[in-house]
Amino acid sequence: MSRLTALAALLLAASLSAQTPPARPAPSADSAAVDSTAPSAPASASPRARLDSAALAPRGPFPPLDPSLAGVVWNAPADAEAAVADLVAMRRAGVRAVRTELIEETAVLDAASRLGIALWQDLPIEGLPALFLRARTDEAAQLLAEALDRSRPYSAARHFGLAQSSDTSDPRARPYFEALTELAHDRGAEGTQTYYVSRFPVDDRSARTVDLVLLDARDGDPVALLRRWRTEHDTPVGLASMGTGVRPGQPGGWRTLGTEAAQARTLENAFTDLLGLSEPPAAAFVYRWRDTDADRVERDQRAEVTGTRFGLLGPGDEPRPALDVASGFWTGRQRVFAFDAGSEARQERRASPLLLIGWGLVLGLGVFYAGAPRLGSLAPRYFGRRDLYREAVQRGFDLSAFETSGLALALTLAAGVVGTSVLRALARTDALVAATSSWTLDGQARLTSLLGQPLLLVGVLALAYAAWLLLNLIWLNVITGRRRLRPAQALSLAVWCRWGWFPLMILSLLLGSIDPQLATVLAPTVLGVGLLIEVVAGYKMMWDLQAVTHAPPARAILLGFGLPFLLAVAGLVALGITSRDEIGFLWHLATRA
Structure with a gap:
């Protein structure tokens, strides 16, 4: 504690030395109220060492x-001294409340109380279906x-978040x-x-339970969101997070989405709108104090997945213009700001990596074709004269293992792009967190890491689809029995019937x-279309097989197609039975959120 007190003294001395008023202003009623409820400074600390x-x-x-x-919104550093330094910096900017995870360091709780910063602490319960919530009641x-007992002596710690972005549209939650609200009221300060x-x-x-x-x-529009809530509910409502993100390196003025100026102007407009409300929200939190730490394991990283950063502090804790806006409103220092508008007509538009991968694949496929x-002579036969296509495969006419392998490679990459897009x-919403709610935090973090690297994820999914194609090749030879297919024949039968993945890939890039x-609703539809492509391809593959090898139709269709189809169903x-809760939550997010 003595080290933290010394740190606080140094930070306070630096802040006071930067201000040279003729006399120290009298504390306001607001700050006096904070000081009266905060724990008193240690007797050994000088007045200048107090967190005033x-x-x-x-x-x-x-x-x-x-x-x-x-x-x-703030993620507390693991080191207590760094956390206290953050609190002091935030208080200098005018912050009076932070929404964060559970704070275990009592020194941080003490510092927040002395600074008059209210701590809104979230339990690590996020993105769960209703029955999953109930199953974790005892753990929560x-x-x-433990948090209530730890926070009791500290006036800053009086708000506790019981869950984040879970299925509160289901009454079973x-x-x-x-149970937790009753516990908080009975056991808390x-x-x-x-x-x-x-x-x-x-x-x-579930609003009336908290x-x-x-x-x-x-x-989004915070005022419109508040109005939507208040038309249906009478429970007090606040804003868990507000603001818009920055795409690092994006040039332009506030008219260009993703620029620092656009982030600052959006925040200015939001605060101005909130000040105009006759009934302000119960709380409002800007998202967030600094960019997400790449090494930090979190469930909610949907913004970081798309390369967007929300922090008021950027890399190296460099302040962004949005910090000046927020601090101006928080402290009353300034309410009108000027930013370069830029030119929409001349703004630089950069395609996403996934878009470049997809269209690069289309271009590469065209050049290869x-x-x-x-390959060029076989395509008209497949789409125009199916009998000639089957004859070519049967006799090996115009079949090239190299060219067919190239087509198979393009197919696997197309499937990888579709999966990555979905x-x-x-x-981009809570849907993925909901779909993986039964995963461990590390498992979700690994998936998040992959999502932030689209090229790598395309490669991983392409390898998975290549394994599926290999399984189809093996199954084709199993069905033919003693009469083995040459690699070029089997590959042609397995690949050509799956051409539907290419137009689906182009559509998926729109997500x-x-x-x-809307993307949350359409993404499962794209997956459903992909599944339909596989079902139709499986049937066509076996129908072509019995024509090429003269295999009995009963074996090719009933066994070759019917057995895998029944197993898939x-x-x-x-x-559906084992994941009905997650599927229900996804449906609620798509239709109710």
């Missing part, structure tokens, strides 16, 4: 925002009880929240409140450029 919130964040010419609206209750972060502004069915609900307003004469589309909610039914 009024000295750290002097008022400006405008009234500062209500403390409940001067919030920011133990975590909450209510017992979980009711006076004034303890509970909340959760909801993705369902209209269809939420003291207030927070909504995620990132990349133009330089592959045997996963990244789901990752990255449409509204995230059984697998899907089993998956």
Whole structure:
């Protein structure tokens, strides 16, 4: 504790030396109220060593925002000294509340109380279906009880988030929240409140089980979101996160999405709109204090998946213009800001890596087709004269193992692009977190890491699809019996019937450029079309096989196609039964969020 006190003294001395007023201003009523409830400074600490919130964040010419609206989302560093330094820096910027994970270091709780920064602590419960929530009630209750006991002496720690972005549209989630809210009220210090972060502004069915609900307003209109909630619910509501992201290196002014100026202007407009409300939100948190640490394991990294950064502090803790805007409103120092508008007509538009991969594959396939004469002669037969195609495969006419292998490679890459597009589309909302809610945190983090590297993910999924093609080649030879197919014959039968993946790949590339909610709905549709392509391809492959090898139709169709089809149906039914809760949550996100 002495090291932390010394650190606080140094930080405070630096902040005071930067300000040279003729006399120290009297503390405001607001700060006096904070100091009266905070633990007193140790007797050994000098007055200058106290964490004085009024000295750290002097008022400006405008009234500062209500403390409940001067919030920011913050991931506390593992090191207590670094966490206290963050709190001091945030208080100097005017922050009065932070939404963060459970804080275990009592030194950090003490520093927040002295600084007058309210801690809104989230339990590590996120993206779960209703029944999954109920199954974790005992675990969550133990975590909450420990947090309540630890936080009791510290006035800053009075708000506890019971879950984030879980299925609160399902009434079966209510017992979980009711049990934890009762525990918080019975065991917590006076004034303890509970909340959760909801993705369902209209269809939420658990709001009355907590003291207030927070909504995620990132990349959206926070005022419109609040109004949607208030038309259906009377539970107090706040903003769990608001703001828009930055694409590092994006040039242009505030008219160009993804620029730092656009982030700052969006935040300015949001604060201005909030000030105009007759009934302000119960809380408001800017997302976020600094960019996500690449080494930090988190479930909610959907913004980072698409290369977007939300931090008020960028790489190397370099402040972005949005920090000046937020600090200006928080402290009352400034409410009108000027930013370069830039030119929409001349802004630089950069395609996403996945888009480049997809269209590069289309271009490469066209060049390869133009330089592959045997492939070029076989295509008209497949699509125009199927009997001639079968004869060519049967007799080996115009078959090239090299050219067919090239087509197979393009097919696997196309399937990889489709899968990557779908996963990244789901990752733009809470859908992917919901679909993987039964995974471990490390498992979800590994998937998130892959999603942030589209080229690598395309390669991984392409290898998986290549293994599926290899399994089809083996199955073709099993069905033919003693009469083995040459590699070029088997590969032609397995590849040509799956041409539908190429147009599907082009359609899937649109998922990255449409509204995230619409993409969440369309992504499963794309997967369904891919499954349909495989079913039709399996039937056509076996029908062509019996014509090429004169295999009995009963063996080719009933056994070759029917058996895998029945196994696939059984697998899907089993998956639907075992994952019905996750599927239900995904459906709710698609239709209710």
